[in-house]
Amino acid sequence: MATLRDIKKRIKAVQNTQKITKAMKMVSAAKLRKVQNRMLDLRPYADKMHDVLMSLAKGADREAHPLLAFRPRKTVEVVVITSDRGLCGAFNTNILKTAQRCIDDYKKESFGVSISTVGKKARDYFKRRGVPMRNSWTGISGNVSFLNAQEIANDIKDNFINETIDEVAIVYNAFKSMASQTVTVAQLLPLAPVEEGKEESAFEVAAAGFIYEPSMTAIFDRLIPRNVDIQIYRALLESSASEEAARMSAMENATKSCNEMVGTLTLQFNKARQASITGELMDIVGGVEALKG
Amino acid sequence: MADKLTLDIVTPYGHIFTDEVDEIAASGSEGEFGVLPEHASFLTTLRIGMLTYKKGAETGIFFISSGYAEVGPDKVTILADSAERSDDINVERAKAAMKRAEERLKEIEKFDHARATASLERAIMRIQVVEKRTIR
Numbered sequence: 297m298a299t300l301r302d303i304k305k306r307i308k309a310v311q312n313t314q315k316i317t318k319a320m321k322m323v324s325a326a327k328l329r330k331v332q333n334r335m336l337d338l339r340p341y342a343d344k345m346h347d348v349l350m351s352l353a354k355g356a357d358r359e360a361h362p363l364l365a366f367r368p369r370k371t372v373e374v375v376v377i378t379s380d381r382g383l384c385g386a387f388n389t390n391i392l393k394t395a396q397r398c399i400d401d402y403k404k405e406s407f408g409v410s411i412s413t414v415g416k417k418a419r420d421y422f423k424r425r426g427v428p429m430r431n432s433w434t435g436i437s438g439n440v441s442f443l444n445a446q447e448i449a450n451d452i453k454d455n456f457i458n459e460t461i462d463e464v465a466i467v468y469n470a471f472k473s474m475a476s477q478t479v480t481v482a483q484l485l486p487l488a489p490v491e492e493g494k495e496e497s498a499f500e501v502a503a504a505g506f507i508y509e510p511s512m513t514a515i516f517d518r519l520i521p522r523n524v525d526i527q528i529y530r531a532l533l534e535s536s537a538s539e540e541a542a543r544m545s546a547m548e549n550a551t552k553s554c555n556e557m558v559g560t561l562t563l564q565f566n567k568a569r570q571a572s573i574t575g576e577l578m579d580i581v582g583g584v585e586a587l588k589g
Numbered sequence: 590m591a592d593k594l595t596l597d598i599v600t601p602y603g604h605i606f607t608d609e610v611d612e613i614a615a616s617g618s619e620g621e622f623g624v625l626p627e628h629a630s631f632l633t634t635l636r637i638g639m640l641t642y643k644k645g646a647e648t649g650i651f652f653i654s655s656g657y658a659e660v661g662p663d664k665v666t667i668l669a670d671s672a673e674r675s676d677d678i679n680v681e682r683a684k685a686a687m688k689r690a691e692e693r694l695k696e697i698e699k700f701d702h703a704r705a706t707a708s709l710e711r712a713i714m715r716i717q718v719v720e721k722r723t724i725r
Contacts, residue, residue: 336603337601337602337603337604338601338602340599340603340604341599341600341601341603341604341668344597344599344666344668345668348632348657348659348666348668352632442601506630506631506632507629507630507631507632508631508632508633509617509618509619509631509632509633509634510618510619510633510634514634515632515633515634515657518634518657519657526601529601
């Protein structure tokens, strides 16, 4: 049986852990607030831009811009966005599972798959499995900037235009709320056609007869690459916010478990203390009896 | 028949403005253009410039750095790289930016000429937007 001292030591250790998890939770909360604001600010812009492009792409010739080209899918690029740091619950596991499933599906259909990763966790995952990566970026999830996004976007755009890759899918955690982040797989390039059967708003129908100024090509040249930048920037921000939210709830749970553990250990400690006092009393009583005799 | 236009101004830094207005004027890359309800569908790039709207007796002025405008029969969406309401413009900062850009333009070999020109244009436009507001 554990001695009193052992139990006391363990209580202390658990309490120290609790201090750390509590602090980490607070740090995550602060970081989350910052990145969440930026994400919420960007969302309407990213959505609008996507809408505009969608309505444009529908009426447009697919040859109008190299980034619009639908080619037979020979090589599909999967961009996996994870965090650099762990201790955030199932955040990375979920992403990697989905990414792996995606990759397996593509392979089953015998497409070539090329992989790019953002974040140490994804890089390590594929490295451990000996899967070659086309490119990997780290050190972004903590401080997402538009420049980071542009760097990644430029690399992807170049490879798409070179025809090294024919389609780009992006796997990331979308931020729904504090408590829920959903793994999202989105097609980044070429611009996905609008799903059939979807109700078209009057606005979208009107979009077919657009007047372009200065010209459609000039607008495409600016809008399409910028859209890629923005969508990647958005994915990075969403992922970063989700990471902090996931870490917050993971740390919250850890703090709670610590509390429970301290409770059980204290109970054990008190029982042991009681037992030792009883033991000592018995000894004394026994001694007294012996002296009498 | 729509008799109002919904004006939306969004930037990467947030949804700046949304309201129903009567009339909009903005500077496209090919020149100034005005929009009234029932305008034909129209998509244009915007250059650094100002955007004004009228809503009844009320008018508003915005500084818009380059972006896009999507015009529909009852809806105008501005996707700007950045946009500021005239009241929110920091004149001191714009003046400082103007000075800095002018100095950079003098040392052509040291700085990126296109960037300095663009930043000078932005600063001048910001100041103009503020002046236009104060004249009225």
